[in-house]
Amino acid sequence: xxxxxxxxxxxxxxxxxxxxxxxxxxxxxxxxxxxxxxxxxxxxxxxxxxxxxxxxxxxxxxxxxxxxxxxxxxxxxxxxxxxxxxxxxxxxxxxxxxxxxxxxxxxxxxxxxxxxxxxxxxxxxxxxxxxxxxxxxxxxxxxxxxxxxxxxxxxxxxxxxxxxxxxxxxxxxxxxxxxxxxxxxxxxxxxxxxxxxxxxxxxxxxxxxxxxxxxxxxxxxxxxxxxxxxxxxxxxxxxxxxxxxxxxxxxxxxxxxxxxxxxxxxxxxxxxxxxxxxxxxxxxxxxxxxxxxxxxxxxxxxxxxxxxxxxxxxxxxxxxxxxxxxxxxxxxxxxxxxxxxxxxxxxxxxxxxxxxxxxxxxxxxxxxxxxxxxxxxxxxxxxxxxxxxxxxxxxxxxxxxxxxxxxxxxxxxxx
Amino acid sequence: xxxxxxxxxxxxxxxxxxxxxxxxxxxxxxxxxxxxxxxxxxxxxxxxxxxxxxxxxxxxxxxxxxxxxxxxxxxxxxxxxxxxxxxxxxxxxxxxxxxxxxxxxxxxxxxxxxxxxxxxxxxxxxxxxxxxxxxxxxxxxxxxxxxxxxxxxxxxxxxxxxxxxxxxxxxxxxxxxxxxxxxxxxxxxxxxxxxxxxxxxxxxxxxxxxxxxxxxxxxxxxxxxxxxxxxxxxxxxxxxxxxxxxxxxxxxxxxxxxxxxxxxxxxxxxxxxxxxxxxxxxxxxxxxxxxxxxxxxxxxxxxxxxxxxxxxxxxxxxxxxxxxxxxxxxxxxxxxxxxxxxxxxxxxxxxxxxxxxxxxxxxxxxxxxxxxxxxxxxxxxxxxxxxxxxxxxxxxxxxxxxxxxxxxxxxxxxx
Numbered sequence: 061x062x063x064x065x066x067x068x069x070x071x072x073x074x075x076x077x078x079x080x081x082x083x084x085x086x087x088x089x090x091x092x093x094x095x096x097x098x099x100x101x102x103x104x105x106x107x108x109x110x111x112x113x114x115x116x117x118x119x120x121x122x123x124x125x126x127x128x129x130x131x132x133x134x135x136x137x138x139x140x141x142x143x144x145x146x147x148x149x150x151x152x153x154x155x156x157x158x159x160x161x162x163x164x165x166x167x168x169x170x171x172x173x174x175x176x177x178x179x180x181x182x183x184x185x186x187x188x189x190x191x192x193x194x195x196x197x198x199x200x201x202x203x204x205x206x207x208x209x210x211x212x213x214x215x216x217x218x219x220x221x222x223x224x225x226x227x228x229x230x231x232x233x234x235x236x237x238x239x240x241x242x243x244x245x246x247x248x249x250x251x252x253x254x255x256x257x258x259x260x261x262x263x264x265x266x267x268x269x270x271x272x273x274x275x276x277x278x279x280x281x282x283x284x285x286x287x288x289x290x291x292x293x294x295x296x297x298x299x300x301x302x303x304x305x306x307x308x309x310x311x312x313x314x315x316x317x318x319x320x321x322x323x324x325x326x327x328x329x330x331x332x333x334x335x336x337x338x339x340x341x342x343x344x345x346x347x348x349x350x351x352x353x354x355x356x357x358x359x360x361x362x363x364x365x366x367x368x369x370x371x372x373x374x375x376x377x378x379x380x381x382x383x384x385x386x387x388x389x390x391x392x393x394x395x396x397x398x399x400x401x402x403x404x405x406x407x408x409x410x411x412x413x414x415x416x417x418x419x420x421x422x423x424x425x426x427x428x429x430x431x432x433x434x435x436x437x438x439x440x441x442x443x444x445x446x447x448x449x450x451x452x453x454x455x456x457x458x459x460x461x462x463x464x465x466x467x468x469x470x471x472x473x474x475x
Numbered sequence: 476x477x478x479x480x481x482x483x484x485x486x487x488x489x490x491x492x493x494x495x496x497x498x499x500x501x502x503x504x505x506x507x508x509x510x511x512x513x514x515x516x517x518x519x520x521x522x523x524x525x526x527x528x529x530x531x532x533x534x535x536x537x538x539x540x541x542x543x544x545x546x547x548x549x550x551x552x553x554x555x556x557x558x559x560x561x562x563x564x565x566x567x568x569x570x571x572x573x574x575x576x577x578x579x580x581x582x583x584x585x586x587x588x589x590x591x592x593x594x595x596x597x598x599x600x601x602x603x604x605x606x607x608x609x610x611x612x613x614x615x616x617x618x619x620x621x622x623x624x625x626x627x628x629x630x631x632x633x634x635x636x637x638x639x640x641x642x643x644x645x646x647x648x649x650x651x652x653x654x655x656x657x658x659x660x661x662x663x664x665x666x667x668x669x670x671x672x673x674x675x676x677x678x679x680x681x682x683x684x685x686x687x688x689x690x691x692x693x694x695x696x697x698x699x700x701x702x703x704x705x706x707x708x709x710x711x712x713x714x715x716x717x718x719x720x721x722x723x724x725x726x727x728x729x730x731x732x733x734x735x736x737x738x739x740x741x742x743x744x745x746x747x748x749x750x751x752x753x754x755x756x757x758x759x760x761x762x763x764x765x766x767x768x769x770x771x772x773x774x775x776x777x778x779x780x781x782x783x784x785x786x787x788x789x790x791x792x793x794x795x796x797x798x799x800x801x802x803x804x805x806x807x808x809x810x811x812x813x814x815x816x817x818x819x820x821x822x823x824x825x826x827x828x829x830x831x832x833x834x835x836x837x838x839x840x841x842x843x844x845x846x847x848x849x850x851x852x853x854x855x856x857x858x859x860x861x862x863x864x865x866x867x868x869x870x871x872x873x874x875x876x877x878x879x880x881x882x883x884x885x886x887x888x889x890x
Contacts, residue, residue: 252702253704269701286829286830287669290734292669302716321748322716323747324742324747325740332738344747436696
């Protein structure tokens with residue numbers, strides 16, 4: 061099997077055809093979950109899956125499973141997948157790549173007449189992005205028992221439409237019974253700049269960073285910028301600027317892939333000659349180890365108390381979200397690394413900074429991910445881009461990692 | 476004359492009656508320039524002026540001059556005044572106090588039968604606030620030949636209405652010929668916290684700070700907060716936070732009443748888990764000396780170049796506005812100080828951080844200002860507040876400083 065390769069042109073062609081659904085003028089994709097665009101993308105995937113001889117099932121939260129039988133009917137399936145929904149200004153590859161790569165693996169095996177011991181599945185998880193309905197990673201979260209089905213079905217979009225009604229509306233409220241997975245592999249663009257910066261093709265993903273998000277309010281006193289001497293000010297934006305510095309200092313000082321970001325900031329009254337009386341902002345801390353993440357947060361708490369005294373402001377830090385760090389299955393990760401090495405692809409171990417369906421699936425099945433470079437590390441953007449060669453390389457790693465896990469039973473072709 | 480005092484209750488009553496025009500539910504005033512509210516306030520002032528026996532004239536930009544004759548018809552008038560327009564969410568005292576205090580001085584002289592050598596005038600300048608039409612301090616600016624009349628008459632509000640049409644519309648496009656002033660005195664709330672913090676009643680205003688305003692754009696690269704390592708970021712908000720710190724550091728390091736404020740800040744894309752790619756912000760630098768203000772700006776330029784290199788961002792600084800520092804006439808300032816001392820009022824020298832009509836009038840007449848405390852230093856706000864006692868104290872200083880300049884000719888009362 062070591063010479064088996066996926067069809068680069070077919071993978072690229074499928075991605076480009078899929079990207080026409082919800083295509084935006086700037087070359088991106090707007091395919092919000094459970095909209096008509098999502099339905100059309102699902103329908104196309106289902107059609108292609110059936111054309112490839114796969115058995116398609118949909119579960120109650122709209123996750124689609126397209127299965128190719130193995131020789132051992134008792135073996136739990138080895139699944140590959142990701143999601144077909146996008147951000148409002150999304151790109152062609154985030155999510156779509158993982159689903160199309162899984163499909164391409166099964167098409168390749170079908171062409172080559174390879175039978176696996178364990179069944180193989182391609183999965184499209186519902187609502188990974190969380191743009192229309194929260195929580196993010198909804199479908200994989202329900203699959204992994206993170207969220208009760210009844211809870212997510214009742215979630216509403218901005219117009220008051222529930223997930224349950226939206227699923228019904230597009231015809232993807234399925235009845236498939238829950239089933240276990242023997243393993244899960246997800247191919248994805250990196251969404252970061254590391255692989256491109258180092259000129260490597262494959263990221264062997266060790267796991268995902270834990271995340272702790274805060275809402276922050278800095279309260280001072282707004283006052284006229286002219287008549288108020290510096291020493292009598294209670295400048296909320298000066299306080300917020302110190303918090304931004306502190307978040308960045310902490311993220312650079314701590315180990316274990318520490319990251320710290322202040323991405324949102326709103327000033328009141330936001331007038332050039334008025335000292336700001338209130339700033340609302342956010343903190344996003346990430347780390348590969350839960351204990352280190354906790355230590356970063358404790359350090360921020362201490363820093364904020366000092367900033368309050370120095371800047372004569374009051375700072376309220378409210379935890380908003382917590383995702384624990386995720387470590388993928390070492391044997392699965394080793395399988396990805398071995399496949400990349402056997403294919404002669406340059407690779408490196410990497411930790412995912414973002415959440416992915418794989419993070420939830422990892423709670424119920426041995427899981428790993430495969431990253432490939434994306435141009436400039438840019439994602440969640442219409443200009444998101446990846447090369448056909450890199451997309452094919454990641455898909456070949458997926459093929460061989462999946463085969464390694466599922467086991468080859470027999471083939472028309474010589475090994 | 477040293478025992479002569481204004482009528483505290485009448486001054487307070489006039490201010491409160493005037494504040495009913497454009498009154499807001501929160502106790503403030505919305506009286507945008509050249510609106511119907513402004514017209515009603517002008518009409519009330521003109522009626523009161525005529526009732527006090529004053530001769531009223533209106534010039535081509537709507538400035539109102541209410542004159543009480545002196546015994547020396549050749550002497551240039553000593554004027555007192557301020558403005559009747561307000562910010563959209565303004566208070567009862569900003570501007571209104573200076574006009575009502577001038578009127579109260581003339582009512583007091585009338586009651587006491589005091590005749591002055593030089594004529595006395597109360598002036599209400601058009602559009603000091605600049606909220607509806609720019610530039611700010613429009614009427615006094617035209618009077619002092621800072622702006623050509625034709626230029627300001629052509630200025631448009633957000634609905635496309637010109638100053639010329641608005642003046643015509645409220646009936647205040649006058650025909651008074653330009654005339655010189657022998658002196659000008661403006662009583663005003665401090666709009667800052669210094670007098671209140673020190674427990675003093677009178678601010679003897681030395682002049683006004685020069686101002687230099689910048690528009691600032693910080694350009695980095697927006698990227699996903701999770702997958703982007705700290706060392707590969709180009710975080711525009713991190714750069715902006717450094718600029719905020721630098722502006723504050725400079726303002727604290729330089730002498731001559733240096734002030735530095737970042738009051739406005741806008742982040743793109745402003746999402747909690749996206750590293751900001753662009754920040755638009757502003758800098759407001761003020762100083763009593765032009766050379767020191769220049770040095771502050773040069774220091775900021777240098778600081779910004781270092782921030783660009785450190786944070787891997789590009790910073791564009793564009794000068795937006797420049798007001799040169801203003802020094803009031805030393806003899807006029809001494810007259811205010813002497814009046815405060817003679818009245819036994821606690822006082823201190825102070826520099827105005829804000830612009831006032833007096834800053835422009837100072838270019839064409841010997842000028843000084845009198846500050847009184849306002850609660851919490853708060854102004855341009857519906858909760859702006861001052862006490863009847865402080866308002867009366869400032870008005871008594873105005874009375875005696877004006878008398879000192881105009882000269883007492885004769886009186887029914889013994890001096």
